[in-house]
Amino acid sequence: LYTYFQGEPTWPQRDLTYAFTDVSAVPIDRSVLGTVFGRAFARWAAATPLTFKEVAADAGADITIGFFKGDHGDGEPFDGVLGTLAHAFSPTNGRFHLDAAENWVAEGDVRDSNSRDAVDLESVAVHEIGHLLGMGHSSAADAVMFPTISAGSRRVDLASDDVEGVQRLY
Numbered sequence: 534l535y536t537y538f539q540g541e542p543t544w545p546q547r548d549l550t551y552a553f554t555d556v557s558a559v560p561i562d563r564s565v566l567g568t569v570f571g572r573a574f575a576r577w578a579a580a581t582p583l584t585f586k587e588v589a590a591d592a593g594a595d596i597t598i599g600f601f602k603g604d605h606g607d608g609e610p611f612d613g614v615l616g617t618l619a620h621a622f623s624p625t626n627g628r629f630h631l632d633a634a635e636n637w638v639a640e641g642d643v644r645d646s647n648s649r650d651a652v653d654l655e656s657v658a659v660h661e662i663g664h665l666l667g668m669g670h671s672s673a674a675d676a677v678m679f680p681t682i683s684a685g686s687r688r689v690d691l692a693s694d695d696v697e698g699v700q701r702l703y
């Protein structure tokens with residue numbers, strides 16, 4: 534079963550914007566990033582009345598996406614390869630940070646995708662967008678909001694548990 538953050542915070546508006554603000558630390562093509570995150574946001578948009586639109590980094594987006602290494606100023610330092618992969622804050626903070634030290638792979642990207650420390654970017658994006666929208670962790674093993682994922686695996690389709698949870702919020 535799905536959970537929410539304490540106090541069930543949600544976004545007051547239905548149309549949300551997102552921007553890539555700190556992407557220089559990750560060796561993924563900017564257009565690949567746009568495609569992967571576009572797909573990840575579309576999965577949540579398909580289940581809700583919400584819309585997501587990418588805007589420029591200086592446009593004051595609701596959601597900001599950046600890659601950082603180690604201590605990056607919010608009291609939740611990243612830890613290098615594996616361990617913590619990313620974190621996102623509850624509504625309406627909008628900050629979504631990814632650990633630049635991970636071996637991020639995008640679907641169709643042959644680079645190192647077979648190595649043991651490869652992390653599928655879209656899987657992590659779909660999970661963190663759930664947090665950005667107000668979803669906590671789920672006890673349903675097939676949910677994208679389940680708090681663990683097997684190494685090297687891909688989990689990008691919302692389960693009925695995720696859909697029911699987010700539909701109660703929006």
Ligand code: TQI
Binds near residue numbers: 618656664669681
């Ligand atoms: N990051 C944790 C996560 O997003 C951070 C976290 C721990 C957290 N407890 C939280 C965030 C409570 C919000 C509320 O869950 S992580 C996975 C998964 C992580 C883990 O790097 O461990 C995914 C990021 F589910 F696969 F284990 C993305 Cl998909």
Ligand code: ZN
Binds near residue numbers: 607609
């Ligand atoms: Zn952070």
Ligand code: ZN
Binds near residue numbers: 664
């Ligand atoms: Zn989580």
